[in-house]
Amino acid sequence: MAEKKLSGQTAIVTGANSGIGEGCAYSLGAAGANVVINYVSKPETAQAVVDKIKADGGNAIAVQADVSNEEQVIAMFKEVVKVYGTVDILVNNAGLQKDAKFEEMTVAQWDLVMNVNLKGQFLCAREAIKEFLRRGIVPERSAACGKIICMSSVHEIIPWANHVNYATSKGGVRMFMQSLAQEFGDRKIRVNSICPGAIKTPINTDAWNTPQALNSLMTLIPYNRIGVPEDIGKLAVFLASDDSDYITGASIFIDGGMTVFEGFATGG
Numbered sequence: 001m002a003e004k005k006l007s008g009q010t011a012i013v014t015g016a017n018s019g020i021g022e023g024c025a026y027s028l029g030a031a032g033a034n035v036v037i038n039y040v041s042k043p044e045t046a047q048a049v050v051d052k053i054k055a056d057g058g059n060a061i062a063v064q065a066d067v068s069n070e071e072q073v074i075a076m077f078k079e080v081v082k083v084y085g086t087v088d089i090l091v092n093n094a095g096l097q098k099d100a101k102f103e104e105m106t107v108a109q110w111d112l113v114m115n116v117n118l119k120g121q122f123l124c125a126r127e128a129i130k131e132f133l134r135r136g137i138v139p140e141r142s143a144a145c146g147k148i149i150c151m152s153s154v155h156e157i158i159p160w161a162n163h164v165n166y167a168t169s170k171g172g173v174r175m176f177m178q179s180l181a182q183e184f185g186d187r188k189i190r191v192n193s194i195c196p197g198a199i200k201t202p203i204n205t206d207a208w209n210t211p212q213a214l215n216s217l218m219t220l221i222p223y224n225r226i227g228v229p230e231d232i233g234k235l236a237v238f239l240a241s242d243d244s245d246y247i248t249g250a251s252i253f254i255d256g257g258m259t260v261f262e263g264f265a266t267g268g
């Protein structure tokens with residue numbers, strides 16, 4: 001039987017009833033972690049993820065919380081500690097886009113993206129870190145006191161016209177992650193970001209659901225395929241496990257080479 005690198009550890013994955021979060025939940029479950037499927041809407045899809053993890057021999061529960069709501073985030077962590085005893089891993093994945101031409105962007109569109117993509121990461125990381133520090137290191141489970149994985153994007157470094165709120169939030173995630181890694185390194189809390197390129201999920205359907213759209217997307221991706229949530233899940237397991245024990249404060253790009261700027265392949 002394959003070694004289960006995360007046995008006995010508990011992972012909260014925010015926004016885990018769709019796309020990348022769902023992919024991370026399956027990979028973490030297969031690696032032996034108890035997985036908390038956080039969701040804000042569509043409880044039936046969260047339950048389906050729980051059922052699939054359990055059918056594959058893992059442990060999972062679904063917990064509702066809007067990550068941008070302080071009370072709900074605190075309540076979620078309380079419930080998880082009640083059920084599983086502690087939290088070892090947080091995957092700060094929940095995120096959304098509200099795209100608009102900049103001059104037409106409403107305050108509501110700006111605030112929603114900042115509240116979910118940035119404040120949500122703050123609220124969840126704060127509760128996770130409090131719990132990590134309360135529990136301390138358990139050497140049988142992990143060399144680290146806790147692991148936080150922030151779902152960022154290639155847009156933490158690639159500017160994105162007509163998506164200014166989203167790109168700004170991901171640029172913020174980069175500094176958020178690095179500052180946390182600096183503040184908590186001596187307490188053995190590792191904080192890293194995953195920066196996906198184009199991954200096939202509901203957030204970017206328009207980029208891949210017609211052959212024309214997919215062809216145009218491929219002009220940005222040297223490796224010439226769109227990513228899938230499982231690609232991200234494998235990286236999340238690595239960053240959550242002691243295999244990456246000397247990695248903290250890192251943004252890991254997982255993008256089929258998008259950040260080498262394919263458009264310049266012919267000399268610019």
Ligand code: NAD
Pocket residue numbers: 014015016017018019020021038039040041065066067068093094095096116120151152153154195196197198199200201202203204
């Ligand atoms: P998705 O729309 O499939 O999933 C987003 C998830 O976040 C959903 O489960 C949604 O319900 C949840 N969510 C939204 N608001 C929430 C809230 N207030 N509280 C709790 N959950 C909430 O999209 P995805 O592509 O899986 O995106 C996941 C993350 O990956 C996001 O942070 C996104 O910015 C990032 N990302 C995606 C891509 C991509 O190509 N798909 C690329 C780079 C980064």
